[in-house]
Amino acid sequence: MNTLPQTLTHDTPESSARRRALHWGCAACFGLGSGFTLAREGVEVGGNSKFSKLVSAGQVEQAAAQQYQKMLQEASAKNALLPADHPQTLRLRAIAQKIIPFSYEWNSRAKDWQWEVNILNSNQINAFCMPGGKIAFYTGILEQLKLTDDEVAMIMGHEVAHALREHARERMGKSAATNIGISLGASLLGLGNTGAQLAGMGGQLLSLKFGREDESEADLVGMELAARAGYNPRAGVSLWQKMGAANKGAPPQFLSTHPSGPTRIKDIEANLPKVEPLYERAKAVKK
Ligand SMILES: [Zn+2]
Numbered sequence: 001m002n003t004l005p006q007t008l009t010h011d012t013p014e015s016s017a018r019r020r021a022l023h024w025g026c027a028a029c030f031g032l033g034s035g036f037t038l039a040r041e042g043v044e045v046g047g048n049s050k051f052s053k054l055v056s057a058g059q060v061e062q063a064a065a066q067q068y069q070k071m072l073q074e075a076s077a078k079n080a081l082l083p084a085d086h087p088q089t090l091r092l093r094a095i096a097q098k099i100i101p102f103s104y105e106w107n108s109r110a111k112d113w114q115w116e117v118n119i120l121n122s123n124q125i126n127a128f129c130m131p132g133g134k135i136a137f138y139t140g141i142l143e144q145l146k147l148t149d150d151e152v153a154m155i156m157g158h159e160v161a162h163a164l165r166e167h168a169r170e171r172m173g174k175s176a177a178t179n180i181g182i183s184l185g186a187s188l189l190g191l192g193n194t195g196a197q198l199a200g201m202g203g204q205l206l207s208l209k210f211g212r213e214d215e216s217e218a219d220l221v222g223m224e225l226a227a228r229a230g231y232n233p234r235a236g237v238s239l240w241q242k243m244g245a246a247n248k249g250a251p252p253q254f255l256s257t258h259p260s261g262p263t264r265i266k267d268i269e270a271n272l273p274k275v276e277p278l279y280e281r282a283k284a285v286k287k
Helices: 013-032 050-054 057-077 087-103 108-112 139-144 149-164 167-180 182-188 195-206 212-228 235-246 253-257 264-286
Strands: 116-120 127-130 134-138
Touching (some): 050 167, 057 167, 087 212, 134 139, 149 167, 167 212, 235 264
Parallel strands (some): 116 134
């Protein structure tokens, strides 16, 4: 990937608009502190939750990496891990390669993440991206929903968005603050960690249930990531229609960890005008 989203080599209307926005942002910064958002092309989401600060990003990523490796080992032992040269693994890794460079703008740590993409052989309709860029898809979601590349990119963008926006870290911060109590809270803050506590954190990461707010945010950020990577953001509509149809049989695992609001498809449609120009431009560059 040779061009980062924020690397502007030509003086296009976009770049001068962005420069103006940055000037504006810096000017606002002096007066207002950190509570502002830069005017930028694409979707709009709010700031990160204060709760995420209770747990360090590095610790969450480390716990996720351990849990992910454990999951891969267990899957491999059961012959349920698709090999690196499997056509579906190659396909998903190629899609991730296109999306990842656009993630850096959303989270500066993402540049240093050891990104991984693996497919587990399981009928479950499920996919996730753990903190630190550890992506997994189940064969069930690819096969039962007959996902196109655009739809895969929408799911991957959505999952990556959860990681970039640190929704898991926020959840852990909240549970450290409310459920676990002061002693674990203190240890999460680096005042006396134990391996068991870290392992417990990692355990939460595989079955983490997101809230509707986090879902909407992941939908928006995900569709922008996919559009910038050259995938049709309209696929978000067909994807959620397919997911809804699958929900009429046995409810997909995916929907239990990613609760959907009644306006999800409408919200995606309403935001298409913000990301379709990005998609058109990415498509033009590809040709
Ligand atoms: Zn989600």
